[in-house]
Amino acid sequence: MRDAHVLRGKLDMLVAADVILDCENLTLAGQRLGLSQPAVSRTLGRLRAAFDDPLLVRVGGRMRPTPRAEALRAPLAAMLRAAEDLYAPAGFDPARARRAFRAVIPDVVAAVILPELLARLAKAAPACRLELLPWRPQAEQPRDLDLVITTEIDAFPDFRMKPLYQDDDILAFAGEAPSGDPLALEHVAVIAAGASRDPVDRWLAEQGRSRRIVAVVPHYLLALQLVARGGHVAVLPSRMVAALGAPLGVRGLELSVPQDPDQQWLMHPPQLEADAGNAWLREQVEAVAR
Incomplete structure (x- = not known):
């Protein structure tokens, strides 16, 4: 496995090489890198040793890149762009994503x-x-x-x-609105897989009350379909009845007993x-x- 510190050191050297070759001036390069001019000079020395080339030579009053330095510009820039992509947080473009x-x-x-x-x-x-x-x-x-x-x-x-x-439960029914004690009607209870009782019966029991259950099903949608056929009622989440009830002729009544909302x-x-x-x-x- 590559040593992370070694890789980081090499990456820092490549960043310095890119800046030095771009500036062609050690003072300006030091300002961009946050280094003193002597530190940049030492970095240039290490780069010359690494690439076995002077990279920058003084011509008159300016530093000029060697042919080897000119050839390094494009691959250096591409490599640093790739490194930036690695460190950048992964984005998500929904219009182009396949997921x-x-x-x-x-x-x-x-x-x-x-x-x-x-x-x-x-x-x-x-x-x-x-x-x-x-x-x-x-x-x-x-x-x-x-x-x-x-x-x-x-x-x-x-x-x-x-x-x-959050959602409250309501009494779902089809046809005419039921009268009398809603707990005495023929109820379809919903007990999901792994559960021991319908949550409705739990909070009814806490109040010392119970309802007449004639059928138990594992899904709310099945309970809704049974209610739609008439003759039965069910205590169902109000938003589900609002979303699906109208085409089935199912409506809802508020319950007259205190309940715990579904979160x-x-x-x-x-x-x-x-x-x-x-x-x-x-x-x-x-x-x-x-």
Whole structure:
């Protein structure tokens, strides 16, 4: 493995060579390099030894480059430009980028943000695509995962996170608005994989109440479809019902019982904190989630 200090020393010498050959004057070169004239003279001496050439010779009252020095100008400039590119932060041009972003987004959130998010990607980043992955905890996700949207922050303990949006639950129904005690209606509960109960039943139990459950499904979208067929109700996130309910004839009523709002979090791996492409994607998600 190359020694980093040796490489850095050689790079400094090449920078000095570029400046000295550009100025053709040791005093001016010293001003640009932040070195005294004696220090620049010593540097020129090392460069002459390294290239086995005088590089600059005094002609009359001025220093003139040798043919070898003239031949070095272009490759020196190209090499230093390449070095600057290595140290410069990687940018992201969505119009030219070709990248597959991989994300975990639950159906309840995808229903709200995905149509506009895909439209934004198609317009601003036409060669990029979004791949949605199934829900799994952090340890079981691929290493190239870009972001996660979830309420389950404990499942991704190492990820950076910020609040995305809050949503209240409503009573979703089709047809005429139900009357009487809403908890006595035939409810479709949603219990996601790995969960033991619907969050609705947790905060109802905290108030000493319960509801009549006639079916349990693993996804909010399936619950919405069952409600649309009539005869059942479900407690669903209001933004999902607003986004998808109208074509299905599903509306919502505010719940008459206190509830905990659903807090969705936008999360990403810490190693992608400074990644320009990942930051751009997070900005797009935040914009469509407002």
